[in-house]
Amino acid sequence: MAETEFPVLLATNVLGLLPAPALTRATALLMRRFGRTYPRLFRALAGHEPCTIGIEPTDLAHRFVLRFGGTPVSLVPTLTLEQPLNACVRGRLATLVGLLEGRLDSDALFFSREIVITGEMEAIVSLRNALDRETVNVFQAATALFGPVGHPVRRVALMLERRLAAAHQRLTMRHEALHAARREEHSIATYCARQEAELQALRTRIAKIEAQTRRRNPIGAVT
Amino acid sequence: MSCLTLGPLQFHWPAPRRRDFYARIADEAPVECVYLGEVVCSKRLPWFEKDLPKIAERLRRAGKQVVFSTPALIITDREVAMIRALCETGDLIEINDLACLQLLNGQAFVSGPLVNVFNEGTLDVLLRLGAIRVNTPMELSIDAIATLAAQNQAGEIEVFAFGRQPLAISQRCYHARAHDLHKDNCQFVCGQDADGLAIAQLDGRPLLAINGTQTLSHGHVALLDELADLQAAGVTHFRLSPHALDMVEIATLYRAVLDGTCDAEEGLTRLREHTAPVPFVNGYLHGRAGVDWQPGRAG
Amino acid sequence: MTRYLELVCPAGTPAALRVAVDAGADTVYCGFQDCTNARNYPGLNFTREDLRGGIAYAHARSCRVFVAVNTFPRAGDFGPWQRAIDDAAACGADAVILADLGVLDYATCRHPNLRRHLSVQAAAASPLGIRFYRDAFGISRVVLPRVLSVEEVAALIGQTGVEAEVFTFGSLGTMVEGRCFLSSYMTGRSPSSDGVCAPAECVSYREDGDRLVSCLGDVMINRFASDEPAAYPTPCKGRFLVHGRPSYLFEEPTGLNVIPLLAELKAAGVTALKIEGRQRSRTYVATVVTAFRRVLDALAEGASPAPMPDVLRAVAEGGRETFGAYAKGWR
Missing domain, CATH: 3.30.1050.10 (SCP2 sterol-binding domain)
Structure with missing residues (x-):
């Protein structure tokens, strides 16, 4: 600093x-x-x-x-x-x-x-x-x-600031750790939802292709 | 005596409509001068270019001076070729981009309203280069116009007196953008709005109008109350900008106010019958925001 | 010393000038504290004394100073513009940047040896237009309008033999500059003659629930949701109703950044790169000039492609960047 x-x-x-x-x-x-x-x-x-x-x-x-x-x-x-x-x-x-x-x-x-x-x-x-x-x-x-003691005051203030910053950082890290688990769960849920959506889209696509093929071969050649 | 002029048609009207419009102007409108040509977008010109000689001839036979207007912005080779061809005909042209001066070589010209003539120094340069008539830019107040007119006592000064005011020009086409199109494939959607497309603020109050690459005021400039003061200030020509309104009737009205056979108050009332619900604006002339309307002596 | 391309940087205050020079500008441009230049904002710009000091500082570090006198004098009030030209010459400016025919004429007659550049406010966008200014007023350089593609820039330079300076970073007007009356239509103060677009005294912001509303005079220019970047109420970057639908009809609030096109611009024959933003803070000047200096030095040493500093996005208008008209499809 x-x-x-x-x-x-x-x-x-x-x-x-x-x-x-x-x-x-x-x-x-x-x-x-x-x-x-x-x-x-x-x-x-x-x-x-x-x-x-x-x-x-x-x-x-x-x-x-x-x-x-x-x-x-x-x-x-x-x-x-x-x-x-x-x-x-x-x-x-x-x-x-x-x-x-x-x-x-x-x-x-x-x-x-x-x-x-x-x-x-x-x-x-x-x-x-x-x-x-x-x-x-x-x-x-x-x-x-602070006049003549301005310089020492500055030094003390900066030292206090560094300590506060370190304390603040520790707090942030603990906070992070506490919430990490919840976020993980959240991200798995998102992942599953995405997979689900993709699966649904593929199903729809297959159904469409089947329908098209059926229209082209009305006899029923689809097996 | 003051002259009325009909400015170049700013909008993209179909060719038959243009032909009919100018035929009626030739036969009935009390204007001394008509400006023809495309000012906004050079892509529009091929749609009606071939009709221009006939329209010009008919207007001249009706005793009207014809001036060919040139584009507001000259960038592409097509635009350069267009003004080169016009300059070579020897017809009187109106310049709207100073690039034209490089081709005119001292030939007489009209300086259009889109040229920045804000002061006497600029006016001097243009007169030296051959300007015989100078339009004042939209922004000028009556005091500024008077100062310029005093400097140009031998020549002519023209002021935009009716219609939506051109406020800006761009390379970008806003009409195309409003329709999610590109300028290169614009499908001439600007032709759908004969008077421009109204643009409103988010709270719904109308503000501007767009016309292809041009942005105009939403309100109509209506200088009727100010005509006498402008005449006294040395303005010789008053320009009416064509709209999808009865322009013969509007020209007749302006003529009557200029001649003193109709007072400005009555003139404004009758003009409003044509233009409502679009409001009037005249702020610039009174040194205020252009969008303002300052009712004058006539209220 | 100019390497690769001349870097022309903005300075709204003497402090910004020193920052720009120190950060590696080849040239700094500035204006006087009045309507004679196009950034006439309150508290901005240079007194005569500031300019003399700034020029001394720059010249001592091999940096040039251009003075913008690039507005259009009002009828009957030519004095401020004459004095601006005379004083720029007397202070030792390396060039003046001019737009108005009358001002150009005055400078050509009175100060034939003072280098004259054509401002973007003159909107000379064709070879014909530029040759007109070259032949009539002996301009040595043209600042090209921000409406041209790279191909058009190349064609222009090939056909005019005049040095070209192009905008590479900063605010981007979508209208042809020097000929846009939108701001005066709404406020009564003219960018052309008063040198100020969206003047601060006409700008106001208010909170409407969790939305921020920006106004210019009585005109509502935009309304931002709480998660949207905010922007100045510049008329051409406002949100308006078109066919009843809110849209950025003219342009989104974005800033120009053409770093990826610098090599192409050099190949097109461009002489100088201009950074917009005399109205911005000295931190902006330091950030942008430092980034451009690095990019230009890298290009001079053969780097390809140009490195893209990400510090620039944060200072770009609206926090977003665009190639503007240089890119195809902009129109």
């Missing part, structure tokens, strides 16, 4: 545990950090028409509201997205972070339905194009918030 790669599993777990006020404070700090690190990005967004975008990570309980244009850029966590939105983006946290960092192709994710975008596209396209000019790194910005 690269030094700067976003630890998705850790983030999903930590963000899930954070109480709302703490999360609000953390995202506000992160946005301020972004503003300092990527001033050109923030200038581009400030020049846009006022716009509100809902962000819905499907593997988190929290939703986020991103505002830009006219006002300073803000990202606020919320439990529901009930306010009027210009557009909404939905997808897994890892996917959304990948988009933010420009590592993933938004169109490809849209085609494959890994992200779902609803509402007006103008704001989304402007945001995507503004982000695509930068090389945003969420993990670096987040750990930089």
Whole structure:
């Protein structure tokens, strides 16, 4: 795992545990950090028409509201997205972070339905194009918030991420093993059904050939 | 004085129907100019090519100018041979693909509505090359048309004033595709729809019409309310595009509105009797989406 | 240095330009931040300063930069297009890609030494048409419309003596480009003059039960079931009712990929391969350019058939690929 790669599993777990006020404070700090690190990005967004975008990570309980244009850029966590939105983006946290960092192709994710975008596209396209000019790194910005201990924090976070990944993998393997037997049964059933269908088709074909032969030899030469 | 023209027949009508149509136009329609020829698909031409000289002669005897229209897209050898033959007759031709310019060598021509003449620079080039009349593209607003007309005070400017608007041309035949056929073996299914085949949105609202390789608006352009403004802007010719409607009656109506013997409001009401239930469109002229209908002074 | 065939790659941002150059583009093409080019999307394209920087970056790595000024100026508003040509020349662009007769005329008179390429937006699809542009405006290269078969491409090149650049990957219009008014018919904004087809401000998506509905202006362009790949609401790739039956009448939402035809295209006399997608992300640019660089290098070393990188399907429009008009039966 690269030094700067976003630890998705850790983030999903930590963000899930954070109480709302703490999360609000953390995202506000992160946005301020972004503003300092990527001033050109923030200038581009400030020049846009006022716009509100809902962000819905499907593997988190929290939703986020991103505002830009006219006002300073803000990202606020919320439990529901009930306010009027210009557009909404939905997808897994890892996917959304990948988009933010420009590592993933938004169109490809849209085609494959890994992200779902609803509402007006103008704001989304402007945001995507503004982000695509930068090389945003969420993990670096987040750990930089810890100031001088940022680097150790990064190391600990990455270690935790590796452990979580290993645990996750073990879990997946056990899950696989549990379900393998059932799948096998299923595949045998499918195989039998296919054989049955083929047999039926052959029977029909033979019957047809017999009928044709009978028509050609009405005397009854078929034996 | 403003002239009415009858544009080239965009649809694939059987030869006898074409002959009857143009005979009636020659005898009864108050149009000054008639465009003949195949614009959409060169495969259709052999069906009626041999009738064209007679039709042209009859129209000329009736005092109408005849212009030969050329295809919207020139790619195949057959299409090149077709325009080469036309250019050599010395007749006035309407170009719809700039490839024709390579054969004209300074000979006078009409620039058709499918040529992109969006600005004065392009207009200048075409005038230099011998254009005596320039059709404005479908998309232009009345302001853009006025700017172009001001640049071409000595020449003629023509605007598409009635009929389904040509919006796109392709190499692919959508009529064939709609019938699960290939273009090479199309069985001329486009002939089944004398006014084009209506295409609707998934919710059932009509949107477009297809005609072989061409895509048209579903609505009819109906510029009656705008005729006076367009005349004032310097437009000299107004084109009516043939449909399976009473085109003599429709031309008479346009003539009456141009001459001021019928007001635009009454003109639109009477026109609607011919075209309903197909809606009117005029959005482009007013700088809006082409599909829009902006009722003018006449409502 | 061009090996096998020149690889011409898209850049919607300076970041994408650097990515394309680094991934092995022989040439990058881009446009200014206005209606003078056919990818006038919000937040996309180059300022004059961006272009100067981009050209310096590319030239330092032996990569060329073309500037697309390939829309049709509106009547009474020629200024932006004149400035685009003048500034492209001043920034040191290796060529300008043009479509409009007036713009071609201006560039020919004012900048006779600036290489002029004919854009696909001019839709010159016959030897006659191309010779007209060659004789009238001295074009050195034509970008061929995406409506020709390989045989037709070969015939064209043989009869014109002008370099040919063909589309090999990316979005595929089924209509003759530069002459398609479907998008303006629905939105009022013109691909020809505003440089934008299916403009973002007219596009909306909404969920209807478990289906996704895409609209362009007031027009419903498509409705996707939950297990279907989604697509942009481009009018020519919409699903419409024909004889009351839903169908992709014009074209399915697919992306062009002609890697298996590259050897044939080279044999046909093609000079350059164009990748579409200035409106796409820099990740798309990196993925596609890297894949094509590998394929072209393999072909240059005698590989046959061309290796087919499967990373490309995911970034293809609608997640599906087609040979488009290059294949028989497309029409």
